[in-house]
Amino acid sequence: MAAVATLSPGGASGRLGVLRALLRRRAVLAGIVVLALILALAIAGPWLSPYSPSRLSLANRLKPPSGVNLFGTDDFGRDVFTRLAVAGRLSLLVGLSVVVVSSLIGVTLGLLAGFFRRLDAPLARLIDAMMAFPDILLAIALVSALGPSVVNVVAALGIVYAPRLARIVRASTLVIRELPYVEAARALGVSTPRIMVRHVLRNLLSPILVQGTFIFASAMLAEAGLSFLGVGVSPSVPTWGTMIAQGRQYLDQAPWILFFPGLAIVLAVLSLQLVGDGLRDLLDPRLAKDI
Template sequence: MAAAAMAAPGSAGGQFFGALLRSKAVVAGLVVLAAILILAIFAPMLSPYSPSKLSLANRLKPPSGVNLLGTDDFGRDVFTRAAIAGRLSLVVGLSVVAVSCVLGVTLGLLAGFFRRLDAPLARLIDAMMAFPDILLAISLVAALGPSVVNVVIALGIVYAPRLARVVRASTLVIRELPYVEAARALGVSTPRILVRHVLRNLLSPILVQGTFIFASAMLAEAGLSFLGVGVSPSVPTWGTMIAQGRQYLDQAPWILFFPGLAIVLAVLSLQLVGDGLRDLLDPRLAKDI
């Protein structure tokens, strides 16, 4: 009996991952994400060049066996800088997901579970979502100052309402279910009900929304860096590389083409993984699959 009980969760997990890996789109997304992650982590080992060392004698060199993706206007290797920039984008995206989950889940749980807090918190969430994401992010970064930490905080605040609305809507349904009412009748404390009976049943939508927020955060970070209001211009990011290379579009298009391609691939791969998770975790869509 005990062995069967222990095998059941593993079997369910194996079935889930098996179904996930049967999706060609999800597999393609995971492969691209793994490639970006490997390049970001092992960039110093894969390239002999420094991302910041200037070499004016080698400026605007086209892609070749020496410089795989060419060089920029200061003679810096584009491949090295793009790989290092991917590390920052991944860290920022993951950090934004963590911040937005803490804020969004907290607001959503409070608004959905406590009737007295629902109206004011719901209006706060709606007010935050009324602002365009990029404008709100620019305003927050301008107020806090340009740095990686402030970009993460600003984007975390920007994307928290998205998650809060999903959590609130699900909590409104879960709080009326019989097992929650039974827990209340048995005298279970409210924090325990929120964690054990409500939050545990929200992990699926939170996971799906987290992948979409990850993709949006990477794109937003690149946009802020492109506009010059993100991290310091001395730090390699995909956005700053595109901004610095746009004046050489006719002469050296590879300066902005490869960072732009990296952004597209990273965001697209996360969207594919998110779509696959949503299709598998949503019972209504799983029936169609």
């Protein structure tokens, strides 16, 4: 199986080769540049702007983009650029946190199901049952039950996306556990946890990394959708989803209120998908030889 092999075992030189090959692809390079710009905006934007993201100025409400307010103002006179940058911090934080949570859950379930035959059937059925529900509906149900907050959104989305990783890890583990070097480790008396971590998990880092980029993008999009529907984080916290929800009633008067956060979501998700596609092509031996 291609997913169980890495592109190059050559240590630092091998990783450098992967990075050079990745940067040679224009689409991937564009994705990395866009991601870097979004990250820079999220980190430095609020410091560069002279406005507070929560400061109300009704006298300046619905002002179009100008030299004073780069992206205009919203219905409460708040600077859209500043709020966009602050919301970007939250979106990136949620996306990264969901990747961590889903990886912990998914990798654990996948390893246990793939390595231990007695656990395979029940865990595989659990994974299939979780994937039977549409992602957004399951996320809405979990957040509604837990309550609207950043922590609950991360927990809900982490549970929703964990089965994606679990299936990949399980399928790869089923192959790796039968390979000669695993059998040799067993014959030498190496403990099961050590075999799972050093001999199985190490060979799964490539597919986990690739899938993590796709989960990052999906989580950012799902968080925006939950916030747009009003079941995500608190409405008082600026997010790209809440900015779009608040600006939709002013679409005719002030389209910039929802245009800029919508553009930020599109660029962030697209750039992550481009990077993920590039990583998949490079780390899959069947595809890497054609690049």
